[in-house]
Amino acid sequence: MTEVFMSRQPLVNRQRRIIATRLTLHLESGGMPDAVNALSALASVWPQGEKPVFVSCGRTPCDASLLDWSAPENATIELPAAALLDQNGPDLIAALQTWQPTVCLHFDPQATQALSAGVACRFIGFDAQHFALAQLKLLAARTRTYGMGIAFNVENTADFRACVDAGMTAAAGWFFTAPSSTPAKALNPGQANIVRVLNLVRHNADIREIEAALKQDVAISYKLLRYINSAGFGLSCEIQSFRHAVSMLGYDKLNRWLSLLLATASKDPMAPALLYTALLRARLMELLANGLVEPSEYDNLFITGAFSLLETLLGIGMEQALETMRLPEPICDALLGNGGRYKPFLDLALASEGDDGQNIATQAGMLGLTASQFNRAQLQALSFADAMEF
Template sequence: MNEVFMSRQPLVNRQSKIIATRLTLHLGDQASIVDAVSTLSALANVWPQSEKPVFISCGRTGCEAGILDWSAPDNATIELPATTLVGQAGPDVIAALQTFQPTICLHFDPQAAQALSAGVQFRFIGFDAQQFQLGQLKLLTARTRTYGIGIAFNVETSEQFRACLEAGITAAAGWFFTSPTGAPAKALSPGQANIVRVLNLVRQNADIREIEAALKLDVAISYKLLRYINAAGFGLSCEIQSFRHAVNMLGYEKLNRWLSLLLGTASKDPMAPALMHTALLRARLMELLASGLVDKSEYDNLFITGAFSLLDVLLGVGMEQALEAMRLPEPICDALLSNGGRYQPFLDLAVASEADDGEAIADQAAMLGLTSDQFNRAQLQALTFADAMEL
């Protein structure tokens, strides 16, 4: 089977939350729809079990009828171009859709009107944000509302995201929220500064009474921390009730990673929910990709590198300024500042998974000796983790 790598886009709603994920299969010159089906079938045991929809795209070429050979999970949505339904094989495709009734997203294009009258039930109608003006999008969304929920793909800027929402779009897919907006702040907020203080105390293995005193300055921190730990699937036999209990059960080293996540919760950015989900996914993905490639003692550092990779956007300060306040290991700082080091390739691959460039993902994975199956599995497992941690 030819290798097929997947990239990822989140679908963000009006509340700035990621409500679905779009997976794009990069078939390349050698791969076919048969390879796409084989790739998806091989991932059945790591497929996300949440109710959030997972959209499946075949990239620029679009999914062919053969994609219907895949036994799609209940939360999977297959994206189909109108040409698949109105072409020569259209009657067979329509018959298959009517028989098996998978969840379908129809891509709106010049042949969409004919496809909409084909007698197929669509859950979503997808619009490429790069192909339509705001006025067109508003009109088309209104006219197709009875056929399916309107969503936009390939949204590149915050302005474009807001325009899509104004046009009646329910959610938009893209990474428009990961770029800093506005000038960086001159200093951390009091809440952020206190979390950094607690982080530094934990890294120094300070006396637990000193750490608890710092936590009491912001009761919300303690509450959020315990929610994270209890939701993280440690396989603990009992619920963690206090910070002291957490230290006894997990130790300072494991506790460090969960405290690191709290920095993002102090963000004032309106897109903080989506940013936190993305940071969590990067963190877990980097940890999984490194399995067997680095010493186990470095897994937590890789997790923190991913978790902090959007720190500048979340906190509204420059990355260098954010890192100045923390005493982080050198490999973490090097990767976050793009200075190379042994964590850089893992961060580069995590970031590459968010771009629409299958060749770049394949090249970066090859540098680490990872197959497409290893990479795709890690990405789905990381997605499951981020969804579970979204509190």
């Protein structure tokens, strides 16, 4: 059986929030049976929230056998218009009409004919690299009665703004992860105070000293308790104070959640999407390392993922950001590109956001991970990020 690795893209709405995720199956030499097997194997870890999960078969032609997959309610199947009109089109149309999954039809020169084939579409997808912005605006208006417009392959924030202004409901891509301005010379006061608290916790300072630092910014205490009490953390009782959190969790576990607070102090307009991505990377790295490193290092891998977007979130260079924090050497080495034992996990987490299935397979193979293990970790990390409150 062909191993099928998956990559993912976020769908970002006008409010700069991630409202859905797009999974792309890299079938390489495989076909629809391999796609069905790969998707079916994820049933127990499929995200249960309301956010849609788009499923794309990439460059592999789709046919009716894809509908052998029992798609969850929040799954959206992406279909090229051509798939409804080729020689296998009648069987595919019949299967879609029978099972009625949620569909995103990719708009192409044959889309007008495909839209009249009797298949209900909730979304219409447009490749932002193939249409001028004026065309997108016109097409969004003309297809609005068929489904909500989604722009795929959006490469920068300027194009993102243009796409949503043209009428797109959301845009898919990693355009928001690149730094958008000249790096600042120093942390802002809110960020600096969070770093101070983080350093105190990492070095097991007296609780009274940490509480005094927290009192300088009441918002930090509020956000920290909100994270800890979120559904993603899974505690059986509500944490009422920092002192209570220390007694329940210990300093090591608190350190990972304080690391996320740096993201909340970001002034970047894409901060909600960046925070979500940082959290997903953090949890993914921790899951990928399960059984491959000592359990005592899981928190460090989580922090490595969470800090992988510091340059964009804080608006300063990575070296400058790390200078203010006394982090373990393996974390710094990975974030600065200097190798080390955490770097392969970060490389695989980053590869999962690309469109090169062979690169993902290579990176996973270096860690001895199968496609099934990797895909399951991605969906578990996705569910974790969805469960957090932002």
